[in-house]
Amino acid sequence: MVKKTNTMDMIKAWIPIIGVVIALGGGFIKYGEITTKLDALSEVSAPDLTPIAQSIGSANTDIAILKSLNHYLLNCRNSHNLLN
Secondary structure (H helix, E strand, C coil): CCCCCHHHHHHHHHHHHHHHHHHHHHHHHHHHHHHHHHHHHEEEEEEECHHHHHHHHHHHHHHHHHCCCCCCHHHHHHCCCCCC
C-alpha cells in the first residue's frame, strides 16, 4: 500500500530546514561584512603625533621654569619676612 503524503506536512517538514539555511547564510554575510570593515580599518594609518609630543615637551619645560621661579619667589618672601 502506498502512503499518501499531505502537501502541508511536507511544507511543515521543510520550513525548519529552510530557516536554518537562511540563518547560516545571514551569519556568513555578517561575518563577511565585519571582516571587510576590519580590513579597511587595519589599512588606515594613525595620525602623526609628533607636533603634539613637541608641544608637551615645550610645556613641560615652561612648567619647570615656572616652578623654579615660584620657588625662588617664595624663598625671597620668606627671607624678607625673617628680616622684618
